[in-house]
Amino acid sequence: MGAEEWVLVSLLIHVPIVVAWIALVGLEVFLCTVRDVPGGQRRRPSAAMRWPTVALLVVIMVTGIWQTMYNPFIEVNSYATLQELKSTTTYGMALFWKHVFVVGTVVLSLGSRFVIAPRALARGDEAVSGVLRAVVWLNLLACLLTLLATTRMTMTLH
Numbered sequence: 001m002g003a004e005e006w007v008l009v010s011l012l013i014h015v016p017i018v019v020a021w022i023a024l025v026g027l028e029v030f031l032c033t034v035r036d037v038p039g040g041q042r043r044r045p046s047a048a049m050r051w052p053t054v055a056l057l058v059v060i061m062v063t064g065i066w067q068t069m070y071n072p073f074i075e076v077n078s079y080a081t082l083q084e085l086k087s088t089t090t091y092g093m094a095l096f097w098k099h100v101f102v103v104g105t106v107v108l109s110l111g112s113r114f115v116i117a118p119r120a121l122a123r124g125d126e127a128v129s130g131v132l133r134a135v136v137w138l139n140l141l142a143c144l145l146t147l148l149a150t151t152r153m154t155m156t157l158h
Contacts, residue, residue: 003070014063021056022143024049025105028112028136032129043129046117046136053113057106064102068095072157091156098149101142108139 001009028046069076073089076082085092112135120128 003075007067007070010063010066013059014067017056017059017063021060021105021109022147024053024056025109025136025139025143029140032133032136043117043120043132046113046132047121050113053109057109060102068099071095089156091153094149094152094156098146098153101146101149104142105139105146108135108142112136112139 028049031041031045068082071085071091073091074081074085076085082092086096087093112132116128116132116135120132
């Protein structure tokens with residue numbers, strides 16, 4: 001198989017995994033905002049999502065890097081060609097912003113699931129739960145901005 005076929009395969013894997021990622025973020029937002037859920041039950045699912053988060057992240061990174069390297073415009077094999085893609089095409093600029101938002105959601109997800117939720121569970125502290133609530137809302141925003149940047153990328157292909 002050539003590079004184009006592998007890009008298609010990576011897309012067929014990447015898209016459902018990203019949907020699962022966004023679904024986990026949405027679940028966290030739901031659990032952190034529903035009033036009738038006791039505090040411990042709000043934080044426990046976030047803490048339980050740690051290892052699925054790592055697994056999803058590995059798949060997203062591998063397939064996403066492949067798609068960036070073999071994008072529809074120029075093959076990216078160095079930082080210089082990535083900069084060239086960014087500066088010469090709308091697709092490249094949208095890809096840059098998508099990567100910014102992806103890094104944001106990765107950092108926020110890892111922070112909420114590995115740091116904040118386990119601490120809130122251990123302490124039973126509602127102040128920490130407030131921080132968790134703010135972080136998951138920011139994470140949802142980062143996911144939505146990632147989708148907007150991806151939509152802009154897709155629009156440049158038509």
